[in-house]
Amino acid sequence: MMDSIVMLLLLSTLRLSLPLLFAVTGGYFSEKSGVAQIALEAYLLVGAFTAATFTYFTHSLAIGYLSAALVSALVGQIFCLLVLKLKANSVVIGTGLNLFAMGLIPIISKVIFNSTGSTPSLDIPESLSLAPYAVLAVTLLTAFWLSEKTNWGLQMKFAGEKKLALESVGVSPTRRQWQSLTVSAFITGLGGAVLSTALSSNYSPLMSSGRGFIALAALIFAGWNLPKSLLVCLFFGFCEALQIQLQSNATISTYIAAEFIQMIPYVATLLALLLTKSQHPPAELK
Amino acid sequence: MNAKLISPWVGLVFGLVLSCGLSFFFGESPVQVFKILTTSFFNSKFDLGLTLFYTTCLIFSGLAFALPMKAGLFHIGSEGQLIISALTAAYLGTAIAPFQHAASVAISVFVIVALTLLIGALSASVIALFKVYKQAHEVVVAIMMNFILAALATWATVNKLQSPTSQNPETALIGESFQFLKNDFLKTYFENSPVSVFLFVALLCCVLLYFIENRTLIGAQVRAFGQNPHAAERLGISPKKILFLSLSLAGVFSAFIGLTEVLGNTFQYKIGFSPQYGFLGIAVSLLAQQNFIGIIGSAFLMACLHKGASDLDLETEHMTRDFSRVLQAIIIFSVAASYYIFNRKRDKS
Secondary structure (H helix, E strand, O other), X not given: OHHHHHHHHHHHHHHHHHHHHHHHHHHHHHHHOOOOOOOHHHHHHHHHHHHHHHHHHHOOHHHHHHHHHHHHHHHHHHHHHHHHHOOOOHHHHHXXXXXXXXXXXXXXXXXXXXXXXXXXXXXXXXXXXOHHHHHHHHHHHHHHHHHHHOHHHHHHXXXXXXXXHHHHXXXXXXXXXXXXXXXXXXXXXXXXXXXXXXXXXXXXXXXXXXXXXXXXXXXXXXXXXXXXXXXXXXXXXXXXXXXXXXXXXXXXXXXXXXXXXXXXXXXXXXXXXXXXXXXXOOOOOO | OOHHHHHHHHHHHHHHHHHHHXXXXXXOOHHHHHHHHHHHHHOOHHHHHHHHHHHHHHHHHHHHHHHHHHOOOOOOOHHHHHHHHHHHXXXXXXXXXXOOOHHHHHHHHHHHHHHHHHHHHHHHHHHHHHHHHHOOOHHHHHHHHHHHHHXXXXXXXXXXXXXXXXXXXXXXXXXXXXXXXXXXXXXXXXXXXXXXXXXXXXXXXXXXXXXXXHHOHHHHHHHHHHHOHHHHHHOOOOHHHHHHHHHHHHHHHHHHHHHHHHHHOOOOOEOOOOOOXXXXXXHHHHHOOOOOOHHHHHHHHHHHHHHHHHOHHHHOOOOOOOHHHHHHHHHHHHHHHHHHHHHHHHHHO
């Protein structure tokens, strides 16, 4: 009995961490290149809606994932244009982009499905239930290769640490940031696709429910270190799994309210900021 | 004409045109949408009153963003602060039972207002605390605090303060004697719409801040710190003082939104009462270029558009009230972009 509960908890931890793992990898590319990223929430929502819509019409999960990433990267171009070309503040534009995604999706949904609520449910075959893990593995491996093993990755990090050094070797930091932000939106869009096609079987309004910010919290908690932040995401995913378990267990939920478990990622991040000696945000992060 | 002054307005017009043009893709007539957005605020006295209620809230949230901005801080924690302070006001309003005497009621109201504002100030100064002692970025702390405060408020409402007579997640109504704004002259004039005397409080705050900014030493210190923190510190201006002062005052303005809602509109705390005033304040403040008097105008303008967008539900087939968010976002984008475009031209000449 106990074993099965632990097993169930571990499995659902893995499942619920999925979108966070994508979003934190996306956030990593943006923040590491020196651009503060609070629009992860927008990319998740856009990705989730796009994946649900395209999968519904084409009956192909692969097209769903791909379209989610591409449309999210496309929306990311608004962010790039305003922040990099027109020198607007990334926090202001990030907030704006979140509002934009929250407002636009219901209207598009109304036009396509004649409802501002959930999209029609998808029937994804059982055999594809491991697909998100495969996509995650490929994404993570590519992300590691890109950021650790390539020249591009080094230059991307220099854009975030010391712009001048990059300029002095004839590489435009803005160009690296632009590319990095596009990668960021692309990967986070995949996380959105997982949200609507794997964690549930349709898009429902505001279904990202703060996961973009939880991913950002994980990144900061881990001191902008990708492997560590992935572990932190697993921990935050565990908290979410625990909360769902508690909700179905009436005796325990009288002792610990669900809201307090929801708070854990945020409180933990504040505690980490408070207790650890020094965080190392990228020097040019703004 | 000074390019810096007109740039946000050009941005606004461009944003409006772009948003209305967008409605073309949803099978609506842009002209029709524009007409609804810009005229529905004076359809009736009630509508105008509702718009003035939004104006009140947006002035406060605009101030909550603009004031820390003067000190060089991005304050996006207003949403959490206004939620927790609205809950505080609603809780105190049900918990305190004054005697049938005017003085007793007055003292109780004073206590409620003072404590609510204090909670707002305290929840905002957490951000200053992290900034001063841990050099943490204010945006990060504000985001975390928004979620923590919202979760706390939800927990308290559902588990401790739930109104027994209601199916919705909301607290009970505050005491009868605290609902005195029900008959306030503004409300009567505007046919019982949500507007209340807090509108004048908001206007007064703007004028007061304008005076403090331009005529007092502390105002000059905040501005100096915002322009160059290091130079200001060498001149003997304490960063600690500036950070705590500007952020806790911003918290007070966020708390005023809570009071406007609880003492002036619904007389209770409802989960999700705020259509994200805290974030809409960013657009208000950007449009006014952080000018405290200008915020009055830009808040009214944004309130008109917000009111107009909420009428799209009824007036059009495909557009919904969600369009308000799209509109605010596009206005944020185009105003932010216009700053660069206009300043670049000016630098060249």
